[in-house]
Amino acid sequence: MSEGWLGRDVISILDFDREDLEVLFEEADRMKSLLANGSVPKTLSGRIVALAFFEPSTRTRMSFEAAAKRLGAETIGFTSEEGISVAKGESLADTVRMLDSYADLIVLRHRYEGSALYAAEIAVHPVINGGDGRQHHPTQAMLDLYTVREAHGVIDGLTYGVLGDLRYGRAATSFILSLGLFKPRRVYLIAPPSLEPRAEVMMLIERLGIPAVKARLEDVIGELDVLYVTRIQRERFPDPEEYERVRGAYRVTPSTLEGAKRDLIVMHPLPRVDEIDPRVDSTPHAWYFRQARNGVPVRMALLNLVMGGGAS
């Protein structure tokens, strides 16, 4: 049963259950229609959201900022470690205490696994994980699930392919694990051998009962309802030739999609470099821009529920 959202920390997508997410999605639907009408009430007027981005980010940071401001809240914060006291050797704990005393909620992105949880233990105000380490990016998972629901009406019963860097990519990992809260028909893990999920993630996938199997894209493309693409970074490959060899197999082009179901949606957390051919953009499969757009209403819903903005 849902614990409710008010005042809650948002650290891992696995801290939530279906009912929680259903409440969130309905609130996001409401936000979406208020945005469309240009009639968003300033339910968070007078409130301050701290955006503490120890690592740079474009979409997560700006969509949180837009979400807060649409609801009448203000933001303070920083966009990298440079120029803040961390550079002088300040501990994360002290930085969090400061933010906690200036703001009503903290959104935190940090390169270390567990930073958001640690921050949440220190802060009096709610902490939202804007991505930490290699595993957790719960608000990305929320908007991803919301996008699936928007496209297909359901999240259960679908066949998913998750393609790319499943080892270091936190959006991909977070999305795969989030499917553990639902009943997917099957989840295909499509990655080069060196970028398959880490053992600890595979164990978690199993424990959550996610019907995940490794596959090659060409073998399963015809079965997929959702193809979630992520970037393969060249620097993950010690051998550049190895990189050149695999990249073609993980690039989505119109011909990749030839055997696809008519209502297959292609998703991507963005930014993309060349893993999705721009010619895919004009096909009905392209859902990644709509997915990015969903960042604002889903984060508005989240802020409004956690900060108790209410409906008017």
Place this chain on the structure above:
Amino acid sequence: MSEGWLGRDVISILDFDREDLEVLFEEADRMKSLLANGSVPKTLSGRIVALAFFEPSTRTRMSFEAAAKRLGAETIGFTSEEGISVAKGESLADTVRMLDSYADLIVLRHRYEGSALYAAEIAVHPVINGGDGRQHHPTQAMLDLYTVREAHGVIDGLTYGVLGDLRYGRAATSFILSLGLFKPRRVYLIAPPSLEPRAEVMMLIERLGIPAVKARLEDVIGELDVLYVTRIQRERFPDPEEYERVRGAYRVTPSTLEGAKRDLIVMHPLPRVDEIDPRVDSTPHAWYFRQARNGVPVRMALLNLVMGGGAS
């Protein structure tokens, strides 16, 4: 006849006509008096302006930010390429799509010619060019023309001198071309040979019927109603000695202005380094600070007209 301002992209000053500018200037007059009374209505409350500065800027960025906020709008954005997804190899098109889905209007500064036009073709929301390439900086030209009108009551019939880097300086080029919408008596182009306007700009000047001729400052100073000064960057000169030789001839001092008309105004898009002697600041010719101040009411007027803020 004016197309009206609502929803319009602002890419080049040449996309506008006299009536458009007259509407803008009257709106700027109105903004100026609201600012003076401290009674600016929040006509853009709830709206978000994206400030996408791929190149750093001080005055353009901060005056747009102040303009948006005076009218009750909020801003999101970035102040350089560093730390945004562009660094990861994202295309300008994808970055623009993102901004377009988070904000209601995009102000874009970029080092490549044509970026603003390209962005405008992609974005659903209006795009304002905050300076791209070497040629276009339409909002600077708008506030420059507004400043001339404020000082002299008219823009037509005056004699202009434009001094400095007419080859790479986009403010100077934009200002010269903007005079093609009016009927200047004469426009003197005062530049070292290596910094004269490019051939394509000279052709445009001719096509627009701008009565432009090259001149030396000392020969024409007594005729000028407006002297528009811009910076000559040392790095434009392959030979440092050549730079040292020319710089004196393009530095404005009280003695330069000895033979000037009593109501000559000296303008400069700022920042200046040493091309205007600070002793000029206290003469009645110094209009560059007033010009800079006009950045806020002119950009308020522009945002209000394009975003449909209305009068109350």
Place this chain on the structure above:
Amino acid sequence: MSEGWLGRDVISILDFDREDLEVLFEEADRMKSLLANGSVPKTLSGRIVALAFFEPSTRTRMSFEAAAKRLGAETIGFTSEEGISVAKGESLADTVRMLDSYADLIVLRHRYEGSALYAAEIAVHPVINGGDGRQHHPTQAMLDLYTVREAHGVIDGLTYGVLGDLRYGRAATSFILSLGLFKPRRVYLIAPPSLEPRAEVMMLIERLGIPAVKARLEDVIGELDVLYVTRIQRERFPDPEEYERVRGAYRVTPSTLEGAKRDLIVMHPLPRVDEIDPRVDSTPHAWYFRQARNGVPVRMALLNLVMGGGAS
């Protein structure tokens, strides 16, 4: 007698008198209770505060930003010299003139002594010194004094120890001098020989009649009501061995505090590195986090008084 706060520049704590500070502290009390009730009126709605941080800062910048936004004001500005026109060689005077024409008040941090005073002479709008050079950081001193008053009910009659870098640390110097406005019983200056106050500061201390004497921490710990700790930066010591030798004597640990009065408060402008052992955090002596938190209500009070926000 108090000159009143409206429109006043805030350059040095010594420009103010007890009555001024009493008015400020009462306004800060009021802000604190409005914050606690979540009922801060937007008395500065429509106003713009320029945050001109030529040097990076975390607490000062973010607490000013939070303070302005809690009161409904907006902010514009920059967080380092990088990327603003200063990099192109613009003078401080021209940068200040620009900010003055975009905003209603300027908060300035700069590494050069006297910058804030210089800016105040140029600007029409009030200038608040957010720290310049090695001596002045008046708003830090204000929140420090406010914190002493909160802990002890009074500022007069107490025994103070100021520990650390008294030579280059502007928070420590500003705090010591601020005690010249009150009647401390005694002020112990506790610093390594190479980090004792400069001769000019010692003369000022004397002229202000501050009962200051040099001391070693272990000799006076039992007498102190307030221990103000600041960071000793390694780079101040030409000889790293000398640094290693002294640092232990200036590190505050639970055992340092064993002989302390029960109501001794330990303060620190933060960030700290290792000059206060985290085990001190859970003792009742630890007041540095509360001190940091006071940054917001004290700066809200200051902005509201200077900008004439009034009470409702």
